[in-house]
Amino acid sequence: MKLTTFATPDGPLTVLAEDGVVLASGWTSAAEEVMDRVRADDRPAEVTTVAPSDPDFAGIAEALQRYYGGEPGAIAAVPVRQFGTDLQLAGWAALRDIPAGAPLTYAEFAAALGRPTAVRAAARICARNAAALFVPCHRVVRSDGSLGGFAWGLDVKRSLLAHEARQMDPSTGSGN
Incomplete structure (x- = not known):
């Protein structure tokens, strides 16, 4: 298992990955904060810190460069592996289907999971x-359009949503 930190417009993004598959990531330079996102039983026993240029991170680095360069859909190509309940796994898969520039409300996300009354469960999946x-x-x-929560801070969430909205705006000529 390897860990590296990329410089992004939203601050340092630390990524825990194995053979190019992301297990955890977040806007921090503190490795332990990213490691803590993985359930204790599923955390790797050994983690090596490497440079962002490490070959195992080539696909991740390319996706980040494309994402921040104006192609928000580029992150969908990065494989991930998470550990959780069947509902959590289904939720995380469904999150990957939300188009950039078209955020859902927690209620809409719950409905997309086939559980329209499980808004709190949908929020916990995100958390x-x-x-x-x-x-x-x-x-x-x-539902009121406010941001809600985000583990890495509302400034980062706001920035990501604004970046994606700009890229998906037909007047910019983007939409990747």
Whole structure:
């Protein structure tokens, strides 16, 4: 298992991965904060800190460069592996299907999971997401349009949503 930190416009993004598959990530330079996102029983016994140029991170680095360069859909190509209940796994998979620039409310996300009354469960799925950005839980907001929570801070969530909205705006000529 390897860990590295990328410089991004939203601050340092630390990623825990194995063979290019993301297990956890977050906007921090503190490795332990990212490691704590993985359930204790599923944390790797050994983690090596490497440079962002490590070959095992090539696909992740390329996706980040494309994402921040104007292709928000690029993060969907990065494989992830998370550990949780069947509902959590289904929720994290569903988060990856939310298009950039088209956030859902927690109620809409619950309905997309086939559990329209399970809004709190939907919110907990977002809160327990270990692979931030690559599983875009930031694309879920409150019914009143306010941001709700985000493990890595509301400034980062606001920035990600604004970045994606700009890229998906037809007047910019983007939409990747």
